Amino acid sequence: MAADFELTDDDLRVVVRYATQWATEVLPVFERAQPGDERPRAAIEAARQFVGGAPRSARQRTAAFEAHRAAKAAPSEAARLAAQSAGDAAAAAYLHPIAKAHQVGHILRAAANRALVAELESGGDPVVGSEMIEVVCRRTPPELVDVLCRYPESRGGASRGSRLMADLDRRLRASRLRPDLDV
Numbered sequence: 001m002a003a004d005f006e007l008t009d010d011d012l013r014v015v016v017r018y019a020t021q022w023a024t025e026v027l028p029v030f031e032r033a034q035p036g037d038e039r040p041r042a043a044i045e046a047a048r049q050f051v052g053g054a055p056r057s058a059r060q061r062t063a064a065f066e067a068h069r070a071a072k073a074a075p076s077e078a079a080r081l082a083a084q085s086a087g088d089a090a091a092a093a094y095l096h097p098i099a100k101a102h103q104v105g106h107i108l109r110a111a112a113n114r115a116l117v118a119e120l121e122s123g124g125d126p127v128v129g130s131e132m133i134e135v136v137c138r139r140t141p142p143e144l145v146d147v148l149c150r151y152p153e154s155r156g157g158a159s160r161g162s163r164l165m166a167d168l169d170r171r172l173r174a175s176r177l178r179p180d181l182d183v
Contacts, residue, residue, distance in 0.1 A: 005150050007097035013051050014143045016092045019110040020047045022136070023085035026117045030082035033075050040086035043067035047089040056093045064091035078120045081161070085110040097150070104154040104169055107147065111136045112165035119160070129164055137171050145176045 023044055030040050046063035050056060067087030074080035088110045095106050115136060119129030153173065156166030 003097040004099040005097050007095065007147070007150070009056075011143075011147050012056075012093055012095055014141070015095055015107050015147055016047050016089060017051045018107070018140070018144045019085070019089040019092045020044055020051060021139075022110040022114040023047075023082070023089040026078075026082040026085055026114055028082075029117055029121070030070070030074065030079045030086070033079035034070065034073075034083075037070050037073075039063070039066040039070040040083040043086040043090040047086075047093065050090075050093045060090045060093040064088070078117045081113040081117050081120075085113045088113075099150070099152055101152040101155055103151050104148065105165065107144070107151070108154070108165050108168055108172075109161075111140070112161055112168055115164050115168070116161045126160075129160070130167075133164060133168050133171070136168060137175065140172055140175075142176070145172050148172055149176055 023040075027040055027044060030037070043063040043066065046059045050060055064087045067083050067090065071080045071083035071087060074083055088106065092106055096103060112133075115129045115132035118132040119126060122128040148169070154162075154166045154169040156162050
């Protein structure tokens with residue numbers, strides 16, 4: 001697979017740090033639902049190892065797969081999203097430098113999941129999810145937006161999670177073009 005642009009280890013660490021931040025915030029949701037399942041926590045630890053300067057390794061890949069398996073077995077949608085976010089954090093170390101919109105999910109899905117978990121925990125109030133997207137935008141570093149903008153914009157989809165991610169994507173790109181905007 002030919003690269004469409006450069007993606008350095010430092011760039012990858014920015015993405016992994018970002019995904020790990022959001023996955024860590026929702027990890028308790030999974031751990032309350034599945035207290036004996038350590039797979040999502042192991043994925044976050046593998047991601048942190050990479051962020052801390054270790055090279056990418058099979059540890060991140062394996063931990064990501066295991067966290068995604070835990071997500072499939074989760075007893076609730078919120079727990080599934082939390083485990084998925086942990087898997088995404090570890091998997092982000094292997095983000096591909098190819099100009100495909102689906103790659104945006106590897107950058108933003110954990111953050112969008114954070115918003116959707118907040119929405120689900122509020123009883124499904126979409127205002128809560130939208131408010132959390134605002135929080136996410138304010139807490140997104142410009143370095144992450146720089147990496148994001150190398151990829152085509154997310155097309156969104158039918159699911160609430162896809163729509164939240166597309167909204168987040170649009171708002172972060174707009175903040176780069178107009179730094180004076182209050183995202």
